[in-house]
């Protein structure tokens with residue numbers, strides 16, 4: 246599997262902190278509740294650095310399609326009880342999770358990939374299980390629109406992202422009968438953290 250993030254991995258975190266400060270980290274952690282009581286599935290977690298401070302509470306699986314990101318995550322989260330996997334996540338009957346974390350990963354996928362991943366997730370969640378989504382939504386002002394488009398263009402060049410826009414996450418999730426439970430907004434609503442359940 247080709248690693249489209251190998252170029253970006255060494256300075257990914259410095260770059261996001263430079264542009265967004267701690268806002269993305271807050272979006273990824275603000276709705277993480279009773280983590281130590283849950284079996285968590287993290288898909289596209291990147292280098293995992295933003296989970297490092299509470300890594301000792303993390304149990305479950307960590308899936309990445311970038312070997313360089315996964316390598317960093319294994320080091321950053323070495324004190325967690327997560328198992329690390331390179332490749333695309335597929336549901337298996339015996340492996341059920343309390344919560345799935347999709348943090349800034351759906352914005353890299355085409356709609357049909359998101360729909361198919363949600364199908365795998367649906368099969369992998371316990372009955373009361375939840376999705377914790379954190380991602381970029383529609384920009385709220387002119388400056389955000391410029392940065393958003395620049396970011397999309399940069400990622401298309403640097404990491405071969407296929408999208409030229411942001412997905413309509415809510416339309417896709419509602420279309421599959423997911424129900425939004427809670428939400429927090431960052432950067433005037435450009436970034437949102439949401440919890441969804443079936």
Ligand SMILES: C[S@@+](CC[C@H](N)C(=O)[O-])C[C@H]1O[C@@H](n2cnc3c(N)ncnc32)[C@H](O)[C@@H]1O
Pocket residue numbers: 250273288289290291292308309310311314332333334348349350353354
């Ligand atoms: C924009 S980065 C975000 C990384 C991290 N979640 C963060 O917030 O810093 C997207 C990450 O998702 C990974 N990714 C993309 N599609 C994936 C998939 N289908 N399964 C697992 N990882 C995926 C990429 O390799 C990359 O590391």
